[in-house]
Amino acid sequence: MNDFLKDENGQPMFLLGLQSHNSSTGTDMIQKTIQAIKQYGGNLLEAPVYWNVIEREKDCYDMKLVKDLIDETRDAGLKLIILWFATSKNGHPNYVPEYIKLQPEIYRLAIGANTAPVASLSPHCMDTLERDQLAFEKLMIFLKEYDERERTVIAVQIENEMGYESTDRDYSKLAQADYVKSVPEEIRKVKLIDTGIEEIIDDKLDSSTWRGCFGRHAHEAFSSWYHARYIERIAEMGKKQYNLPMIINVMLGEQGYEETGRCYQGGAAVGRMLDIWKIGAPSIDLICPDIYESVRSKYERICSRYSRLDNALFIPESPIAGEANAINSLLAVADYEAIGICCFGAESALNNDGTLTEETRTMAVTMKAIGALAPLLITYRKTGAVHALVQEEFAREQYLKLEQYHVIAHFINKNKAQRYGSRMNLSVAENQFHLNERGRGLLIQTGENEFYLSGAGLAVDFIHRPDPLNDNPYPQISSRQAGQLNFLSVEEGHFEGDKWITDYLRNGDEANYSVYVHGGQAVRIRLNPNLGMDLW
Numbered sequence: 171m172n173d174f175l176k177d178e179n180g181q182p183m184f185l186l187g188l189q190s191h192n193s194s195t196g197t198d199m200i201q202k203t204i205q206a207i208k209q210y211g212g213n214l215l216e217a218p219v220y221w222n223v224i225e226r227e228k229d230c231y232d233m234k235l236v237k238d239l240i241d242e243t244r245d246a247g248l249k250l251i252i253l254w255f256a257t258s259k260n261g262h263p264n265y266v267p268e269y270i271k272l273q274p275e276i277y278r279l280a281i282g283a284n285t286a287p288v289a290s291l292s293p294h295c296m297d298t299l300e301r302d303q304l305a306f307e308k309l310m311i312f313l314k315e316y317d318e319r320e321r322t323v324i325a326v327q328i329e330n331e332m333g334y335e336s337t338d339r340d341y342s343k344l345a346q347a348d349y350v351k352s353v354p355e356e357i358r359k360v361k362l363i364d365t366g367i368e369e370i371i372d373d374k375l376d377s378s379t380w381r382g383c384f385g386r387h388a389h390e391a392f393s394s395w396y397h398a399r400y401i402e403r404i405a406e407m408g409k410k411q412y413n414l415p416m417i418i419n420v421m422l423g424e425q426g427y428e429e430t431g432r433c434y435q436g437g438a439a440v441g442r443m444l445d446i447w448k449i450g451a452p453s454i455d456l457i458c459p460d461i462y463e464s465v466r467s468k469y470e471r472i473c474s475r476y477s478r479l480d481n482a483l484f485i486p487e488s489p490i491a492g493e494a495n496a497i498n499s500l501l502a503v504a505d506y507e508a509i510g511i512c513c514f515g516a517e518s519a520l521n522n523d524g525t526l527t528e529e530t531r532t533m534a535v536t537m538k539a540i541g542a543l544a545p546l547l548i549t550y551r552k553t554g555a556v557h558a559l560v561q562e563e564f565a566r567e568q569y570l571k572l573e574q575y576h577v578i579a580h581f582i583n584k585n586k587a588q589r590y591g592s593r594m595n596l597s598v599a600e601n602q603f604h605l606n607e608r609g610r611g612l613l614i615q616t617g618e619n620e621f622y623l624s625g626a627g628l629a630v631d632f633i634h635r636p637d638p639l640n641d642n643p644y645p646q647i648s649s650r651q652a653g654q655l656n657f658l659s660v661e662e663g664h665f666e667g668d669k670w671i672t673d674y675l676r677n678g679d680e681a682n683y684s685v686y687v688h689g690g691q692a693v694r695i696r697l698n699p700n701l702g703m704d705l706w
Contacts, residue, residue: 173482174509174548175415178321183249184544185510186537187214189487191517192259195219196235203516204246209526210519211538211690214249216327216486216512221256222267225305233312244322251325251417251486254309257302257400258332260421261435263291270301277301280340289335293400293437294345303407314412325415327486328404331460332397332418333435338389349392352378357395360445362387363475390430391446393437398450405453417456419486422463424472441475448480460487460514464494466501466562473506483508490515491529496536497560497610500625503540504558504612507551511540532607538690539611539624545668546614546622555615559628561608574618575697576633580684581609611687619658619699624692629684632697651701658696660685670694 174182188210190203195217207215223235236252243250255265263271263279270277270291278295279287291298306328317323339345358377362384375382384391405416423440426433434440439447439457447457459476463469477483483506489495490513502508513519519530526534540547550556559568561581570577611625623630634652636643646652660681662674672694685695 173551175324177249177324178319182548183213183324183510184540184547185214185249185484185512186210186541186544187212187216187248187510187512188490188516188519189216189253189512189514190218191515192218192255194517195239196223199517200239200242202520204242204248205524206516206519206526207248208246210513210534211541212248212512213541214251214324214510214512215243215246216251216253217243218253218255218265218330219309220265221254221302221305222265224309225267228267228269231305231308233309233316236309236312237316240317240322244320248322250323251327252309252313252323253327253330254306255330256305256328257291257293257298258329260331261290261333261335261438263289266291270298278342278344280334280337280345281342282337283341285341288337290333290337290435292340292342292345293396294340294342294348299400299403303404306404306408307411310408310411310414313414318412323414325417325455326408327417327419327458328401328408328454330419331421331435331438332401333421333438334393334431335435336431338431338436339393345396348396349380353380353383354395356449357391357446358383360391360449362391363442363444387430387442390436390443393430394439394443394446395450397437398439398447402451402453405451409453415455416453417458417484417486418451418454419458419460422459422461422472424468424475425463441472444475444478444481456484457481458484458486461485461498461502462487462489464492464498466494466498469494469498470501470505473502473508477506477508484510486512487514489513489533490519491527491533493532493608496532497608499533499536499540500558500560500610500612503547504556507556509551511537513537535607535626535690536610539626539687539692542624542664542690542692543612543614543622545665546616547612549668550614550616557613557615558610559613559625559630560610561627570613572615572635574635576631576635577613578631578633579609579611579613580629580631582627582629582686619697621695621697622692623685623687623695624690625687626689628688629686631684632695634697634701646701649701655682656698656701657681658698659694660696661694662691663694664692 177183188207194200219236225231259265277298278292280290280292282288380388380392420439421434423434430436459472499511559579568579609627611628614622636646660676661672663672
């Protein structure tokens with residue numbers, strides 16, 4: 171429970187939402203973002219505030235942009251994560267005030283290996299840090315004064331995908347002076363994640379040097395440490411003013427040929443460098459991967475790196491549309507215990523008439539399915555009771571073996587529409603829309619004989635497993651009384667807080683066969699533990 175971000179009453183929240191486009195804050199596009207969030211069934215808005223707007227002139231601060239954003243979010247009944255666009259936006263200083271940009275002799279750019287400046291401010295420059303710290307401090311003071319009671323803002327993301335653009339480290343004289351210093355004692359024993367043969371270090375090298383500690387990844391480790399310390403000083407200052415959760419987001423290192431400064435920003439909090447970042451920035455509550463990966467194996471590798479005992483998995487950016495993200499998000503929730511998922515580019519989800527675009531509906535349905543069982547995802551996290559049912563390529567079914575039940579998930583595509591359509595009580599249009607997508611959903615076991623199911627294009631059978639000591643199990647296995655007909659109730663419904671509300675009680679044709687879900691709906695299934703076999 172402590173991993174979850176909390177609402178104004180201190181209650182944990184499962185975070186589902188959308189992030190606005192970069193330039194939407196302060197415009198009427200935020201209302202379009204909010205409209206899209208509602209259609210996705212979300213509870214969270216992620217939106218940036220800009221250092222160059224808050225401090226247009228040096229030491230002159232204006233928080234109107236922040237106030238208006240909070241008011242719009244609060245009026246919509248949503249929660250807000252503010253994205254602090256300051257020193258770094260994808261490694262670039264786009265959002266620093268003009269006085270920073272105009273004085274590179276004071277606010278230093280990093281220098282690449284070719285001695286040319288790169289489009290990133292150096293974390294070795296204390297003048298830049300002091301100005302960023304001060305502006306962030308002003309922001310946090312305002313948030314405490316304006317929002318502490320309502321707690322519309324539940325967290326702040328510091329910077330955006332921080333790291334160097336197109337270099338593995340800063341080669342300036344300023345940075346070089348730090349590079350020749352001894353490696354900080356607290357990270358000398360860190361073993362970098364998944365480096366294989368490159369982890370071999372020449373034992374002739376001085377173990378107090380970056381090269382002696384980290385071998386060929388010395389430059390990346392050095393850059394990661396100084397970026398982490400830069401972020402830590404900003405977070406520490408902010409928390410002194412208002413102790414909100416602080417997070418950072420990360421451009422993935424698990425892409426391409428995985429070389430820093432080429433495939434991703436130098437010094438970023440990529441999987442390989444997480445231990446260094448965790449030690450260097452202890453005030454950061456969550457280090458969060460922006461996952462735009464479609465391939466399941468790669469997606470799961472990323473999740474496995476960021477879902478740690480010291481770092482709950484929260485995905486602040488993912489695709490707004492697409493079947494891959496619609497399926498992978500369920501795996502993140504069930505198999506990697508994610509505490510929240512957001513999609514980037516909210517305004518792009520809507521047509522001009524305010525309806526969802528055709529390509530975004532698949533992800534919207536998945537978000538609704540996750541949200542439908544959100545209270546249970548909080549309660550049953552880390553218990554092994556949450557299962558993802560997702561249709562892999564070519565698959566027609568998925569089998570899940572539980573202690574008391576065989577569970578068979580049937581994926582209902584258009585070829586099965588005739589078989590299931592009338593029982594689902596769907597219109598032809600709805601039927602065709604949902605059944606042309608891959609089946610997917612969540613199954614949560616809340617009792618020995620109680621389950622909750624949500625999703626789309628999915629129909630599930632439950633079969634009581636025979637007692638292992640039963641020397642004649644076939645009569646039970648072959649009897650429908652031990653299968654789908656032996657239910658106490660099948661209820662469509664929704665949660666209000668932690669309370670389940672039954673909207674529709676299924677029976678007859680709607681309950682005597684596989685238990686289906688479509689459109690992100692939720693169903694509660696109570697099975698009868700008394701099979702009556704001992705009466706035969």
